[in-house]
Amino acid sequence: MSTELIIALIKSNVVLAVLLTNTILLIWLERKLVAGMQSRVGPDRAGPFGILQTVADAIKLLLKEQIMPLKADRAMYLLAPIIALVPSFLIFMIIPLGPDLNIEIGGKDYIVDFVGADLNVGVLYFLALSSIAVYSVVLAGWSSGSKYPLLGGVRASAQMISYEAAMGLSLVPVILYSGSLSLVDIVSSQSGNLSTTIPILSSIVSFIPKWNIFPQFIAFGIFFIAAVAEVNRAPFDLVEAEQELVGGFHTEYSGFRFAMFFLAEYINMFNMCAITATFFLGGWLGPTFEGILPPIISAIMPIIWLGVKTFALLFIFVWIRATLPRLRYDQLMELGWKRLIPASLVWLILSAIVLGLREFGLPWS
Amino acid sequence: MVEALLFFAPASLIIIGALIVIFAKNPVHNAMGLVMTLVSLAIIYITLNATFVAMVQMLVYAGAVMTLFLFVIMMIGVDKKEQTTDSIKGQTFLVSGVFLILISLLAYVAISSDFKWDLWFPPVEFDAEGTPQLIAGALFTEWIFPFEIISLLLIVATAAAIALAYDTKKRNSNA
Numbered sequence: 001m002s003t004e005l006i007i008a009l010i011k012s013n014v015v016l017a018v019l020l021t022n023t024i025l026l027i028w029l030e031r032k033l034v035a036g037m038q039s040r041v042g043p044d045r046a047g048p049f050g051i052l053q054t055v056a057d058a059i060k061l062l063l064k065e066q067i068m069p070l071k072a073d074r075a076m077y078l079l080a081p082i083i084a085l086v087p088s089f090l091i092f093m094i095i096p097l098g099p100d101l102n103i104e105i106g107g108k109d110y111i112v113d114f115v116g117a118d119l120n121v122g123v124l125y126f127l128a129l130s131s132i133a134v135y136s137v138v139l140a141g142w143s144s145g146s147k148y149p150l151l152g153g154v155r156a157s158a159q160m161i162s163y164e165a166a167m168g169l170s171l172v173p174v175i176l177y178s179g180s181l182s183l184v185d186i187v188s189s190q191s192g193n194l195s196t197t198i199p200i201l202s203s204i205v206s207f208i209p210k211w212n213i214f215p216q217f218i219a220f221g222i223f224f225i226a227a228v229a230e231v232n233r234a235p236f237d238l239v240e241a242e243q244e245l246v247g248g249f250h251t252e253y254s255g256f257r258f259a260m261f262f263l264a265e266y267i268n269m270f271n272m273c274a275i276t277a278t279f280f281l282g283g284w285l286g287p288t289f290e291g292i293l294p295p296i297i298s299a300i301m302p303i304i305w306l307g308v309k310t311f312a313l314l315f316i317f318v319w320i321r322a323t324l325p326r327l328r329y330d331q332l333m334e335l336g337w338k339r340l341i342p343a344s345l346v347w348l349i350l351s352a353i354v355l356g357l358r359e360f361g362l363p364w365s
Numbered sequence: 366m367v368e369a370l371l372f373f374a375p376a377s378l379i380i381i382g383a384l385i386v387i388f389a390k391n392p393v394h395n396a397m398g399l400v401m402t403l404v405s406l407a408i409i410y411i412t413l414n415a416t417f418v419a420m421v422q423m424l425v426y427a428g429a430v431m432t433l434f435l436f437v438i439m440m441i442g443v444d445k446k447e448q449t450t451d452s453i454k455g456q457t458f459l460v461s462g463v464f465l466i467l468i469s470l471l472a473y474v475a476i477s478s479d480f481k482w483d484l485w486f487p488p489v490e491f492d493a494e495g496t497p498q499l500i501a502g503a504l505f506t507e508w509i510f511p512f513e514i515i516s517l518l519l520i521v522a523t524a525a526a527i528a529l530a531y532d533t534k535k536r537n538s539n540a
Contacts, residue, residue, distance in 0.1 A: 005367075076393065121497055124420035131428025135400065138435050142393060150439070157436045161429065181497055 011116055015092055023266045024054040029311075030318050037322040061262075064255035071145030072252065080143060081253070081260035084136030087129040088267040094122045095274050096184045098284045098302035114284075114303070115184060122183040123175060126275060127168050130230060133268065134160045137232075137239060137249045140261070144252035152248030156239040159332060160230060166340035167226035170219045173351035174212050174279050186212075187283035213280040218347045220280045222340050224313075227272040229336070231265065234321040238329055273313035274306065281309045371412050378405040392438045396431060403427040417496045 028043065028051050035042025043050030068077060093116030101112045119125050134157060141153015175181060178189040192210045213220045229236040240248030250261045277283060286305030288298045327335070378401060385398025403426045410419035453459075504512050 073391070073393070076397065079397075119416065121416045121420045124417070124424060128420050128423035128428060131424060131432070132404070134428070134432050135397075135435075138432065138439070139393075139397070142435075142439055154436070154439055157432055157439075161432055161436075164428075 011093075015089065015116060019089060019092060019267050019270070020263075022270060023263055024058070025051075026266050026270060026314065027054045027057075029314070030321075033315065033318045034322045037319070058259060061259040062256055066255040066257060067252070069145050069252045073143040073145065076139045076143035078257075080136050080140035081257045081264075082136075083139065084133065084264035085260050085267075087133040088264045088271060091126055091129050091271045092267070092274070093117050094119055094125055094183050095271070095278055095306075096187050096283055097306060098300070101299060118182055118184045120180075120182050122186075123171055123181045126183075127164070127171075130167075130268075131160075131164055133264075134164075136261075136264070140253065141249040144249075146252050148245045148247075149249050149251045152239050152245045152251070155329065156232065156249060159232070159236065159239065159336075162333060162336040163226045163229040163236075163340070166222055166336060166344055167230060169341060169344035169348060170222035170226065171279065172344075172348050173216055173219045176348075176351055176355055177212060177215065183278055183283075187278055187285060190282040191285055209282055209285065211280060211282040211285075216280065216351070218343065219351075220276075222344045222347070223279070224276060224316075225335075226340060227276060228317065228320065229332070231268045231272055233269065233317060235324040235326050236332060237326060238332060269314065269317060270310065273310045273317065276313055277306060277309035281313075283309075368412070372409070375405040375408040375412075378402075379409070393435065396434050396438060399434075400427050400431045403431065415496065417500055 031053070032042045032050070043053035046052035046056045068074070096115040096118070098114035101114065102110070137156035137160070138153045141149040141151070141156065144150070174186070178186040180186060180189070190209070190211050193208055208214065232239045237248075239245075240250070245251070250258055253261060284302035284306040286301065286308075288301040290298045292298075293301070382398045382401035382405060386395050386402065389395050389398060403422060407419040407422040407427065410416070410422060
């Protein structure tokens, strides 16, 4: 076997393990946070602080009976959870977790790059896979042969197509600023501090990092709203509005297949936050405290920084869910098409003008 | 070995998907067969180092166009068996006859000409790092005029679609 193949196998197994354990933590964290915000206790029986509650739930779902509705379309019904899960794992592969690391094993130097795959079309890859993920919801809704899932599926397809457009458009200014479609290059373009871009205030802002969120704050807002809508979270969870649609597209799913949808939703949420951190918050960049901390800890500091940023964003996701009421369907469409898409287009033109002025100067000078 | 696997796996998926498009009775299955063909085609593009084309293929065709297809199928409720009887009498025999004539013509031309059947051409070495940059460079310098003309055409088409769909009577009665 070639070395590349072994490295790829190790990487994919690490990603699988990280994402699965992370989901367990994430579900527990969300339940605890929402409980705290609603003055409840939350899960507290299994393990310390109820942290093993998710494990117990997962075992319960694995052992449950798998029910298939009589009128279900068999092939599509079985396919839908798989389509939900695969893109969510694949998206994580392009998120850079840290800088290249030199490891010496047996006198030979190895370079380990902390990223699944550094694609030169990374941004497009992310958008392409998140558009593939729409199929899982649509197919699950249609193939169940039941009216509530169908309504949920139709809503989902309209919602996800609408917000994908806003999401893609809000990323274009970031790509213009960074000058690359590769996520590794986008992260490295954010290193340094703001004083390099604004010369007048350099003494004041020199401690602020050169993250994309500062020049691109509107793009960040649009992207974050679109990301919440894209993963069908409250207040955009019309796809699975309990009061109207029972459970939405996964009403007729039970047992392990339901668990796959659940897992995909949380992995997508985590991916969205990690990608937002990568695009706007500098990704793994941060002080590594080399010399103060032992070298092994300062080597994994980038991963810790990315984790801190991602979980800060995830906290906002949960906070939004616990705070805001659900939008009505026409309000959702209006926000997407009449507010976010025009705003992102105007912001794109403004950023392009600023960049052009900086690059070429005034047209008449 | 790996290269052969990377070619034959998606290639066979393309053919299976295309057969599903033709032979499946349910419109949703047909649409999903087409998605399978398009995604497998994107994998072939990646093996040919055309990563940008592959991603655009996934994003535009497999992502947007086919989702709209499915949306329409589900919305207007044609998700039942299509009719299999001939609408023109004897159309199956007619079409099969024309197809046979055309394919034999093609076979005759292919055999009689100097066309080489050697499909295993040597791999081409090129700079894989720059595919998006190469495409952007070509598009925005050499082909800028056709590019702008196409964008104008698309805007005209979009505006026309909105104008056609815009119901002035309903709008006035609401206001």
